[in-house]
Amino acid sequence: MSLTDNLNTQRITLCQALAEEEGARIDALLSELRSADIAEIFGAILADDEGSSRTLALMEHLPLERRASVLGHLPDNTQRTLAEALGDEDLLMILEEMGSDERADLFNLLDEDYRQRLLRRMARRERQELKRLASYEEGTAGAIMTTDYVxxxxxxxxxxxxxxxxxxxxxxxxxxxxxxxxxxxxxxxxxxxxxxxxxxxxxxxxxxxxxxxxxxxxxxxxxxxxxxxxxxxxxxxxxxxxxxxxxxxxxxDDALDVVESEATEDIHKGMSIGTLEDGVSRVPLWSLYRKRVTWLVLLVFANLFSGAGIAYFEETIAAQVALVFFLPLLIGSGGNAGAQAATLMVRGMATGEVGIKDWGKLMGREMLVAGSLGLTMALAVAPIGVMRGGEALALVVAMSMVTIVLFGSVLGMCLPFLLDHLGWDPATASAPLVTTLIDASGVLIYFGIATTILGT
Amino acid sequence: MSLTDNLNTQRITLCQALAEEEGARIDALLSELRSADIAEIFGAILADDEGSSRTLALMEHLPLERRASVLGHLPDNTQRTLAEALGDEDLLMILEEMGSDERADLFNLLDEDYRQRLLRRMARRERQELKRLASYEEGTAGAIMTTDYVxxxxxxxxxxxxxxxxxxxxxxxxxxxxxxxxxxxxxxxxxxxxxxxxxxxxxxxxxxxxxxxxxxxxxxxxxxxxxxxxxxxxxxxxxxxxxxxxxxxxxxDDALDVVESEATEDIHKGMSIGTLEDGVSRVPLWSLYRKRVTWLVLLVFANLFSGAGIAYFEETIAAQVALVFFLPLLIGSGGNAGAQAATLMVRGMATGEVGIKDWGKLMGREMLVAGSLGLTMALAVAPIGVMRGGEALALVVAMSMVTIVLFGSVLGMCLPFLLDHLGWDPATASAPLVTTLIDASGVLIYFGIATTILGT
CATH class of the missing domain: 3.10.580.10 (CBS-domain)
Structure with a gap:
């Protein structure tokens, strides 16, 4: 927090100094800041309307090496905006000063015309090197490596x-x-x-x-x-x-950035959100919508299975409307336990701790833990069953709880392995997908047990 | 995968060589392996019944420096088991060889008696240094730093x-x-x-x-x-x-380990799982149960609010049992969208990208995105409403969808900020908590709209 507040103050001071054309003060202020911090300040200024002209004016006060370093620290969107606002001449000089990996990353952000224009002005060897580094597929060693080694x-x-x-x-x-x-x-x-x-x-x-x-x-x-x-x-x-x-x-340092961004990606995937190209506060709204809507709509249709289950048992429900009281609770509990089981596996697979060879052992462990969880939750809910509909209802609710939690957990645990086996990303077994699947199964289990014990 | 398979093969070969008392072969095999890999192999052997005697026998074949390095690479549980199996003399020698941060970590794993016994045998300066490093609270800079700097x-x-x-x-x-x-x-x-x-x-x-x-x-x-x-x-x-x-x-390298383990912790917290002291495949079952059960049981009771909402509208439901068909779908969709919104905020706060100062801007963005998501999902579900109960039902379902998704998303988005403001960990706004809250609100919104439009 204090770093953010501090940078806010610095940003305001810098903009004031710029408005008052106090060049020496700008130089002094910038020389005390680190590149990562200047990049954050520039990012905030660029978000304003007249951001790019002001940022360019501030850039002028930085020595070339620092310009390259600051530009490299900016997030993709902002980096592109600023690079396009710079003249060809300036950008070429900055590119030359950048590390080879950052140069290739920035180059890949520019549009085709701009890239060709820049390439034409480079020396042959430089051009070939840049083209080669820029050609590696994103997300591979080639795309994050530098050629500046000894x-x-x-x-x-x-x-x-x-x-x-x-x-x-x-x-x-x-x-x-x-x-x-x-x-x-x-x-x-x-x-x-x-x-x-x-x-x-x-x-x-x-x-x-x-x-x-x-x-x-x-x-x-x-x-x-x-x-x-x-x-x-x-x-x-x-x-x-x-x-x-x-x-x-x-x-x-690049490995650390990868671990950080992969974790973000995995956390988002766990909620069925696609990979965002920038931070949540900066990514365009249309993109945020697209990355969230796909699975949400798919799951609307998947949820129709729950509806179909309910329609099948409509008579049981009409005869015993009190059953509906426990419906969200039971399917919700199963969903929560199942999402836990799935998440534990997906993360274990991502860190390399668990693999398909551990499946049998993990299955045994999950059945023991989920069985205990189900029993505990059944004990918690049974008294409420007695209160709302007597012992028969309590028995139905408790039995359903154990069965749904156990089934949901085992389903949640197995799904990532199944997906992996089919060549999919195990992280597709997101909490929303797992809970939706368990909702549908839970409806069948609950009303099935209710029909058996209470009769229609 | 291939690394794991490879280590499995190496483990079997090592155990064979040990059984056949081929000392020279063991030396050769171990000298080709890196400490991190030997640690993994030892971990697998220790999981067996007679693991510790076999691991100790293999340890004998490693030079002292490598013993220290391998021990430092083992996960906590295994490290303690092995340290306790070693004699005082051996352990003291190994401790001396370890980096100061790993030495303090291992020391903190041992029981009080053992620690006192070891301390008595150390030189005064060594003892003070170890006691000081071991005294820093876990999770702080002091606990992960080393004193071996220039x-x-x-x-x-x-x-x-x-x-x-x-x-x-x-x-x-x-x-x-x-x-x-x-x-x-x-x-x-x-x-x-x-x-x-x-x-x-x-x-x-x-x-x-x-x-x-x-x-x-x-x-x-x-x-x-x-x-x-x-x-x-x-x-x-x-x-x-x-x-x-x-x-x-x-x-x-220690910073990288922190990022990795914090990401795991955050991912688990996102599903209301407490911090595990070891990997999911190794942590004791009782501990895994405890780390999962707390919130699951709390949420059972929170889910009673959904039940209470349903009980309140029991007449509406009895009159129109077809309404139940859409219940899991509507509250599930709201829960999914809300969990997405919460997760985006929690992760943004964890990486330092978003803070309380961004709340207003983020709120505006979320309302636009969630509104669009709700409309899209309403369009997807409306035709099914027409099919199952005519246009009036379709209208109820579509209106409920938009309202629940919008409300759920805003709730999910605000909850982490609220928790942070109250001094709690924003990550407490887990998917299970958010979906449970949205379930209860969704029941009220849905049946409230239904009662208004369809009458009782």
């Missing part, structure tokens, strides 16, 4: 390698993990700067390096890349192409 | 600092970010190893260092610590005590 040719001595590190230092994303490549550009080994620093200067890199390097193929999905970085506590993960050639590295 | 006394030259880095290298968690402290131990500045390497050897650290260091107080919550590391792309975040003295650092 590669050491196999055969160097420690002191030669150290010299190389010093030379590359200003440009590389990280100089703390070095990658040794053979004459074909293939990844041959790795060495940390720490190891290099304590090695004898005349030593051979090839005899010091670790040959068994953890790496990822360029088309690996970004979740898996982040998982590997987390599992082995890596500073960076080298990425190789189909010929085992080193083509980039994914650094720890 | 501190450079203010006043040193570049070459003196470089010497210090070389001396500390084997023990420090990271040598790539250096922290400069004044004579009182206060954090005075920071310098990256990269900057140090390109500086003139005779230069003064104090004139090179960055004085405005991003840092966290020792009692800062770990989510915020991870957020700062992510926001500013840090390798490590220095942690200071109340007197501004440097007391530790939180490294990027």
């Amino acid at each position: 590669a050491i040719p196999s055969g160097m001595t420690v002191s030669q390698a150290m010299m190389r590190v010093r030379q590359t230092a200003p440009d590389a994303e990280t100089v703390y993990q070095l990658y040794i490549v053979d004459s074909h550009g293939r990844l041959a080994g790795t060495l940390s700067l720490r190891q290099l620093m304590v090695a004898p200067p005349g030593g051979q890199i090839d005899s010091l390096m670790i040959r068994d390097v953890i790496h990822a193929p360029v088309d690996e999905v970004q979740e898996e890349v982040a998982r590997i970085v987390a599992r082995y506590d890596l500073l960076a993960l080298p990425v190789v192409d189909g010929d085992a050639r080193l083509v980039g590295i994914v650094t720890h | 501190a450079i006394p203010s006043g040193m030259t570049v070459s003196q600092a470089m010497m210090r880095v070389r001396q500390t290298a084997p023990d420090a968690e990271t040598v790539y970010q250096l922290y400069i402290v004044d004579s009182h131990g206060r954090l005075a500045g920071t310098l990256s190893l990269r900057q140090l390497m390109v500086a003139p050897p005779g230069g003064q650290i104090d004139s090179l260092m960055i004085r405005d260091v991003i840092h966290a107080p020792v009692d800062e919550v770990q989510e915020e610590v991870a957020r700062i590391v992510a926001r500013y792309d840090l390798l490590a975040l220095p942690v200071v005590d109340g007197d501004a003295r440097l007391v530790g650092i939180v490294t990027h």
Whole structure:
């Protein structure tokens, strides 16, 4: 909170200084701020009507390197707006200053005409590099990797390698993990700067390096890349192409961003919301509508099964209207327990903790837990059954509760595995889908038990 | 998947080699595995009956440093089991070899008697350090920080600092970010190893260092610590005590673990599941039951409000049993839309994207989106209303749909802000809670509209 408040104050001060044309004050204010914070302030200014002209004026006060860094920190929508407001000349200079991964990301946000115009003005080698990096599919290692790493040719001595590190230092994303490549550009080994620093200067890199390097193929999905970085506590993960050639590295900060954004995506999916291209407060309304409406409407139709169940038992209901009292409670409880079971599995699968091989063991565990949950909830609701309709009704309600909770939980637990087995995303087993399925089953179970015990 | 299969194979091979007492083969197998992978294999072996004796026998084959690393990678439950199976002597040696943060974590897992026994055998300074680190509250910067950092006394030259880095290298968690402290131990500045390497050897650290260091107080919550590391792309975040003295650092890999585990916690909370102390496949059944049952039972009682609403309209229902057909559909749809709205807000607040100041703007956005969602769903369901009961029923159902979806979404959107304002965790606005609240309101809205339009 205090950071946000603080940035709000800074934004107002900056805009005042701009209105009063106090250039020196703007310089001083900006020099005290970090790029991530300036990006947040610019984002807020850009949301205003005359935002882009004011932001451009403020940009003028930043040194080129900082402009590149601030632009890289902006969310996609805002980054595009600002990039389009900049002139070709300015944007080209900024692009050159950006890290290779951020450059490719920004490039992919621009429209085709603009991209062609920029490409024509670049040097050939730069153009090829950018086109290659921009071509990797979103959500893969290739799309999040940077090409600004320190590669050491196999055969160097420690002191030669150290010299190389010093030379590359200003440009590389990280100089703390070095990658040794053979004459074909293939990844041959790795060495940390720490190891290099304590090695004898005349030593051979090839005899010091670790040959068994953890790496990822360029088309690996970004979740898996982040998982590997987390599992082995890596500073960076080298990425190789189909010929085992080193083509980039994914650094720890990008892995952290992936974990954060994948978690958001998973949380949204758990409520049947599609992947948003920006934060909830910034994404266009039409997009937010589309990402929410699909499953909501599908589930309206799925809910007709509940209606059909009720229609089938209409006579039982007409004879015992008191039964309706417990309907939302029973199907709601089953839905809640089932959604819990599904969510536990989906998250376990996402973090790699559970897999299809654990299904049998997990099924046994879920039946024990869900049975106990159902019994507890039946005990809670039975007295109310007695109060509203006597012991027979209490028996119907309690039996239904146990059955619905147990059935719902097992259904919720199995659905992610089933979806995974069919090649779907297990996260499709969202709370809304699971509760809708359990609603329909719950209606049948409840009125089925009621008809049997109470008669029609 | 393939990693898991691979580790399974390795586990079986290791156990065979152990049964056949082929020591050299065990050594060879273990030397090819990484600590995180050995930890996973040991975890699987420990789950067996005779697991701990077999794991201890395998441990014997690891060099001391690797034992410490493997133990640190194990989940809490398993770590405790194994630590208790080790003798005092062995455990003390391993503890000494561990990073200071992992040592304190493991120490906190042991029972009081064991802890006292171990403390008595430690040197005084070691004992004090361990007691101090173990005393920080779980979930704070203090509990996840390490004290193995490189501190450079203010006043040193570049070459003196470089010497210090070389001396500390084997023990420090990271040598790539250096922290400069004044004579009182206060954090005075920071310098990256990269900057140090390109500086003139005779230069003064104090004139090179960055004085405005991003840092966290020792009692800062770990989510915020991870957020700062992510926001500013840090390798490590220095942690200071109340007197501004440097007391530790939180490294990027620990921040990544926090983001991962906080996401799991948030996802579980979103389904009203309490924080599990271990993975879903390993946590004791009794604990899993307790973490799920609380809210489920509370919501059974909350659901009685739906029942009460139904009881109030029993005459309307008895006169028009066809109304029940649409009940699960309408309250389910409202619940789904409301749970979506709540989830979007809770996640936005967790990532720091939205705050109470955005409430007005978000409210306007939600009303537009939810209104459109409600209209779309009403259009989908209206024809079915005509089919089952004519135009009057269709009108009731369509009007109820729009009202319930709009009301549910606004309720779902506001609840996290309200909870936050009251000092509760916004994530308490879970899908089960929101849908239960909307169920009860939906019953009143639906039958209220029905009574008005159709008469009793």
